[in-house]
Amino acid sequence: MISLKEIVAIIRPNKINATKKALDVLGFPGMTACKVVGRGKQKGILGEVAFTVSPELQNQEGGMKYVPKRMLSLVVNDQDVSLVVAAIIKINRTGQIGDGRIFICPVEEVVRIRTGEKGEAAI
Template sequence: MKEILAIIRPKKIEPTKEVLEEIGFPSITATSVLGRGKQRGIAAELNIDVRPNLMEQGKQAGRKYMEYIPKRLFSIVVCDEDVDTVVEAIIKVNQTDQIGDGRIFICPVDEAVRVRTGETGETAIK
């Protein structure tokens, strides 16, 4: 099993959820996160409304960028053979060829347990 961690733009949440559901992976965990990549939080790269206090923080520090950019972190645990399918779907929806498209990380998962039934392994994630 693998955990796929995808950091994406907030405006890509719904299309990403839809494509994952279409290919048979409706179970996800989504978290609001703040971060920055190589672009160092350049505010001009945002396609979302930014809270005024976040922009003001950058101005006060003499920067032309925000300290952190709002993103979404999706976590999906899948069987090893499904990793490529899920990653390709996430890329297809989120790739704009512009700075800030996000990152995908693939991590090993040693075990999974469904709390309700006690099922373990791949049975617990299907």
């Protein structure tokens, strides 16, 4: 039985395109990506976003209550986890607070809705 893992990465908005391109080159074109907001140690990234940050996301000190990020999710074979994680780190590490997080979770089963395929065949 093949072991599958879900890799969830929370990254800076300005790194999404480079991350998607690098993963595609490595043979991992399939993923889910969405805009998210969250909080952590980082106080804000107003200079890094190419959109207007709404007032409800800003705090009184000029920082941000919630920081816009991008969340990527992809499922890979267990043996590919190290490669994918290394690529995400290489593209996204700036050394500054706010570089993001990567979560690696076990996947019990995958089912392709259209065909009913399961496991690795459904990825």
